[in-house]
Amino acid sequence: MSTRQIRKEVDEALLGFVDRQRPLLLGVSDELEPMLAALDTLLAGGKRLRPAFCYWGWRGAGGDARPGIVTAAASLELLQASALIHDDVMDSSDTRRGQPSVHRRFEALHREARWPGAAAPFGEGAAILLGDLCLAWSGEMYEASDLAEERLARGRPVYDLMRTEVMCGQYLDMLEGTRATGTVETALRVVQYKSAKYTIERPLHLGAALAGASPELTEALSAYGLPLGAAFQLRDDVLGVFGDPAETGKPAGDDLREGKRTVLVALTLERANEAQAETVRRRLGDPDLDPAGVAELRTIIEETGGLAACEAMIDRHAAEADAALATAPITAEARDALTALTVAATARRG
The missing domain is CATH 1.10.600.10 (Farnesyl Diphosphate Synthase)
Structure with missing residues (x-):
C-alpha cells in the first residue's frame, strides 16, 4: 500500500x-x-505520520494488509x-x-x-x-x-507508554519555557519525549507489537525511530522560525513569539555574543513581535551559526536512522516505505 x-x-x-x-x-x-x-x-489537516509509521511497523513485522x-x-x-x-x-x-x-x-x-x-x-x-x-x-x-483480542492486548502497553511519555514531554517543554535557562542537552530531552518517541518510535513499536514482533525487531525499530524522530522535531523547530506559513500553517516566526526554548534557540545562545544573547532573551516570547523583530532574531540565529549547527544535527540524526534502517530485520516493502518516510520527515520545506 x-x-x-x-x-x-x-x-x-x-x-x-x-x-x-x-x-x-x-x-x-x-x-x-x-x-x-x-x-x-x-x-x-495533518501529515498522518504516526498512523503511517504504525502501519509500516506492522507490515515490517510481517503483518498483512487487513x-x-x-x-x-x-x-x-x-x-x-x-x-x-x-x-x-x-x-x-x-x-x-x-x-x-x-x-x-x-x-x-x-x-x-x-x-x-x-x-x-x-x-x-x-x-x-x-x-x-x-x-x-x-x-x-x-x-x-x-483486530483479534490477543493482538490488541500486545499493543496496549505500548499505547499506554506512548500516552504517558508525551504528557511527560509536554510538561518538560512547558518547564523549559518557564525557566528560560535551558541548554542544548535539556532541549534535546524534550525532543526525545515530546516528539521522537511519540511521533516515530512508539507508533513503530505499536504496529510491530500488534503483529507479534520479536524483542530484536523492536530494538531495531528504536535504533531507526529515535534518531529520525529527533531529526523530524529539529526540522520542525527550524520551520517554526524560517518556514513558509503556507507550509507550516502558522504565521512566520510564530515559535519566536511563543517563546519556545527549542534546540535551535539553545544552539544560538550557546554561540551568541553578549549583545546577541541579550537581544534573543529580550525578544523571545514577545507576543507582539513584529516582522522586523522576527527578521532580527532570524539574522542572529544565522550569524551565530545556530541554524547551521541545527542543520548539521538534523543531517547526523537522519544518517543514523538510515544506517539503522539498512540493517533492520524487516520486510523489503516496509524498508522502502520507511526510507520514503525518512525523507518526508526531514525534508527542508518553506
Missing part, C-alpha cells in the same frame, strides 16, 4: 469513527455541534488531536494548520454570542474538554479496530 493510500484509508477511518460518535453527542444536546465542527476542522490495522493506526490521530489542542492552549497559539486554534474558535463563539463574562476562559475550557474527549476516543477507536 502506498503512503497516499494509507492516508486515504486513515482519513476514511477517522471520518467514519467521528460520524458514528456524532449522534451520541448531538443526542445529549445540539449545542455540542461546535465541538464537532472544531474537531472536523482539525482532523481535516483493514483493522488501519483503524488501530488511525486512532493515533485522535491522540495527536488531543495533544495539539492542549498544546495550543498552553502556548496561547492563535492558529493551527492554517485555521484558528480550537480555543480561539470558542473564544470567538463566546464573543459573537455576546455571552456574559470573559471569552478567553471559556475558549480554553472548551478546548481542554475537546482535547480530553479526543484522548478518550483514541482508546475507544483502538479497541474497536476489529
